[in-house]
Amino acid sequence: MAVAAVKEKIAAQLIELQKNDGSIDPEHLVSIVEAVIDSIEGDLTAVGLKVYSDIEALARYINAARAEIAELRxxxxxxxxxxxxxxxxxxxxxxxxxxxxxxxxxxxxxxxxxxxxxxxxxxxxxxxxxxxxxxxxxxxxxxxxxxxxxxxxxxxxxxxxxxxxxxxxxxxxxxxxxxxxxKTTTPSGAPARPDxxxxxxxxxxxxxxxxxxxxxxxx
Amino acid sequence: MSSVDMSMPILIVDDYKTMLRIIRNLLKQLGFNNVDEATDGSAALQKLRDKEYSLVISDWNMEPMSGMQLLTEVRADTKLKELPFIMITAESKTENVIAAKQAGVSNYIVKPFNAATLKTKLAAVLGNF
Known part of the structure; x- marks a missing residue:
C-alpha cells in the first residue's frame, strides 16, 4: 500500500476513534499503532519498538482493567x-x-x-x-x-x-x-438559582x- | 403595657410542614393567633401582594423560590419594602448571615432554635410585648 493511502487510512481510523464518545477499544488502538508502524519505511528503530511495546502493554492493561470492572458489576x-x-x-x-x-x-x-x-x-x-x-x-x-x-x-x-x-x-x-x-427533581436537578x-x-x-x-x- | 398588636397578621414560610406547625404553635403560645402559612417564596409573595401582613418569618432553602429570593423581592417592592422580615434557617454559615443582612433581613434565627430565642427576636423587631 502506498504511503499516502496508509496515511489516509490511519487518519480515517483516528477520526472514527474520536467519535467513540470517550470509550476506546484497546484492540482498535493496537491496530492503529500497528498501521502506523507498518507505514514506517525501513527497519524499526529501538525507540520505535519501545514505544510500540509500551502502547501494547497499555492496551493490555486497559483490557484487564475493563474486565475487572465488569466483574464488579x-x-x-x-x-x-x-x-x-x-x-x-x-x-x-x-x-x-x-x-x-x-x-x-x-x-x-x-x-x-x-x-x-x-x-x-x-x-x-x-x-x-x-x-x-x-x-x-x-x-x-x-x-x-x-x-x-x-x-x-x-x-x-x-x-x-x-x-x-x-x-x-x-x-x-x-x-x-x-x-x-x-432523572430527579431534587434541589441539585432544579434550575440554577441566584443564591x-x-x-x-x-x-x-x-x-x-x-x-x-x-x-x-x-x- | 405592650405596644405590639398581638392580632397582627403574620406570614410564616417553610417547605417543611413540621416547622410551620412548630412556629405556629410557638407564636400561639406567645399570644399571636393571626398566622398564615406558605410553603415557598413564590406562594408567600403572592400572599403578601393579596393581603397586608405585619411580619414575615421565613425559611431560606425552599423550592422553587428561596427565602433569600423572597426577601430580595420584598425589599424591591415599594409597598412591601418596609415589612419586618425574620429568617429562620439551618443555613448557619457566616456568609449566609452576612448575605441576608446585606439583603435587608430584620433578624436571623438559626435552626434548631427555642421559644426564648424566637420571643427575643420578635421583641427586637416588633418591640417588647
Missing part, C-alpha cells in the same frame, strides 16, 4: 443499590414527618386542656409542651441532612454512569447504554456559627 450500583438507598432515605423523611405530626396532635390536645387546669400546673404543662415543640424541630433538620445525602448519592450515580459509558457496553450487565444525566452558592444546608457543629455569633453580626 458496576451497573448494579446504579440499577439497584443507589436507587434503593435513595428510596429508603426518602421513606425515613416521610415516616419521621408522619410521626412528628402524630406527636403534635397529642401535644396540642394536652395544651388545650391546660385551660381547665390549676394555673400552676398549667404553667408547668405549657413549659413541657413548649420543649416538645422545640424538640420536634429535629424532623426539619434531619430531613434537610438526609436530602443532602440523597443529593450526594445521585451525584455518585451520575459519576458511575459516566464511568460505565466510558468503558463501553461490555461492563454493563444488560449491555444497553444508559442515558447520562440526572445557589449560598445553599449549604445544616452544618456540622464544628462548621456552624452559633446564635450568639449571629446576634453579634447584627450588632
Amino acid at each position: 458496576p451497573d448494579d450500583i446504579n440499577s439497584d443499590y443507589l436507587p434503593a438507598a435513595t428510596d429508603e432515605l426518602t421513606a425515613i423523611v416521610g415516616s419521621t414527618e408522619q410521626a412528628t405530626h402524630t406527636i403534635f396532635e397529642a401535644v396540642e390536645s394536652i395544651e388545650a386542656l391546660t385551660e381547665k387546669m390549676d394555673p400552676e400546673v398549667a404553667e408547668q404543662i405549657s413549659a413541657a409542651v413548649t420543649s416538645i415543640y422545640e424538640a420536634c424541630g429535629f424532623q426539619d433538620i434531619t430531613g434537610q441532612r438526609i436530602t443532602k445525602v440523597v443529593t450526594a448519592l445521585q451525584h455518585v450515580e451520575t459519576k458511575v454512569d459516566a464511568l460505565l459509558n466510558a468503558f463501553g457496553d461490555d461492563v454493563r450487565r444488560d449491555g444497553a447504554p444508559k442515558p447520562a444525566g440526572k 445557589e452558592d449560598l445553599l449549604n444546608g445544616p452544618q456540622l457543629p464544628e462548621n456552624a456559627i452559633s446564635q450568639d455569633d449571629i446576634d453579634a453580626l447584627f450588632g
Whole structure:
C-alpha cells in the first residue's frame, strides 16, 4: 500500500476513534499503532519498538482493567443499590414527618386542656409542651441532612454512569447504554438559582456559627 | 403595657410542614393567633401582594423560590419594602448571615432554635410585648 493511502487510512481510523464518545477499544488502538508502524519505511528503530511495546502493554492493561470492572458489576450500583438507598432515605423523611405530626396532635390536645387546669400546673404543662415543640424541630433538620445525602448519592450515580459509558457496553450487565444525566427533581436537578452558592444546608457543629455569633453580626 | 398588636397578621414560610406547625404553635403560645402559612417564596409573595401582613418569618432553602429570593423581592417592592422580615434557617454559615443582612433581613434565627430565642427576636423587631 502506498504511503499516502496508509496515511489516509490511519487518519480515517483516528477520526472514527474520536467519535467513540470517550470509550476506546484497546484492540482498535493496537491496530492503529500497528498501521502506523507498518507505514514506517525501513527497519524499526529501538525507540520505535519501545514505544510500540509500551502502547501494547497499555492496551493490555486497559483490557484487564475493563474486565475487572465488569466483574464488579458496576451497573448494579446504579440499577439497584443507589436507587434503593435513595428510596429508603426518602421513606425515613416521610415516616419521621408522619410521626412528628402524630406527636403534635397529642401535644396540642394536652395544651388545650391546660385551660381547665390549676394555673400552676398549667404553667408547668405549657413549659413541657413548649420543649416538645422545640424538640420536634429535629424532623426539619434531619430531613434537610438526609436530602443532602440523597443529593450526594445521585451525584455518585451520575459519576458511575459516566464511568460505565466510558468503558463501553461490555461492563454493563444488560449491555444497553444508559442515558447520562440526572432523572430527579431534587434541589441539585432544579434550575440554577441566584443564591445557589449560598445553599449549604445544616452544618456540622464544628462548621456552624452559633446564635450568639449571629446576634453579634447584627450588632 | 405592650405596644405590639398581638392580632397582627403574620406570614410564616417553610417547605417543611413540621416547622410551620412548630412556629405556629410557638407564636400561639406567645399570644399571636393571626398566622398564615406558605410553603415557598413564590406562594408567600403572592400572599403578601393579596393581603397586608405585619411580619414575615421565613425559611431560606425552599423550592422553587428561596427565602433569600423572597426577601430580595420584598425589599424591591415599594409597598412591601418596609415589612419586618425574620429568617429562620439551618443555613448557619457566616456568609449566609452576612448575605441576608446585606439583603435587608430584620433578624436571623438559626435552626434548631427555642421559644426564648424566637420571643427575643420578635421583641427586637416588633418591640417588647
